[in-house]
Amino acid sequence: MSSDLIVFLVLSLVAIATALGMLFSQNAVYSALFLVLNFVTVAIFYLLLGAPFIAMAQITVYAGAIMVLFLFVIMLLGAESLAPTNSLPWQKPMAILLSVILGVEAVYLLLNRAGSNLAVAAPDASLNSMDSLREMAMSLFNNFLLPFEVTSILLLVAMMGAIVLTRQEKEAK
């Protein structure tokens, strides 16, 4: 058993445990903190896969910006825990059944159709150099320039949307 495999197995246990912790916590703040841990674990997976830039983007954007926004909104609304309502009593068992079916089917089909005998080699040190980052940037700004620009417009629209949504309330007062 190689050291990579041991690291992978331990980290995947942490990832699944934190995802389940996010799902089953009654307090939304605990859910958000579990999710931060999950994002950090996924970032370490990216490092294992030889994608240091994506790993750092994951930590700054997801674990940093997005989750801080989540925690801020949870505490702003006081939505730590909602009173349970049972409008559909059979909903939870049904949800568990359906998602178990989804999971089994997804694993079965992915292994059958997308499964390969390829293995992820341990990333070599050259991936952590500036050359690798430069190569990725060349690809981003040559082959993917249009999606990049569209993304910038999308972010601008999202920013304006958030501002407009919160501005309406002030005008109504």
Added chain:
Amino acid sequence: MVPVDYYVVLSAILFTIGALGVLSRRNPLIIFMSIELMLNAANLAFVAFASVYETFSGQIFVFFVIAVAAAEVAVGLALIVEIFKTKKNINIDEMNSLKG
């Protein structure tokens, strides 16, 4: 050497947990977090395949997914705050009318 299948299975498991969260929880913020979890699971599969096939395209796609997720969260949370201001409640069961 870790077989890429292991990463794919882990990604499928995380996606399923996220789907279960969307289906079973009643707090819209937790539903949102479950959606983020599903996006992350897809990203993990992208990076795993990008690493196996030694191409940057998968990583760049993940970069775009992260940007879209950030935009989605900004608008979504603004909507939740706005719903809370009109309804004084964010239970998903009570969001059953378009008119506040």
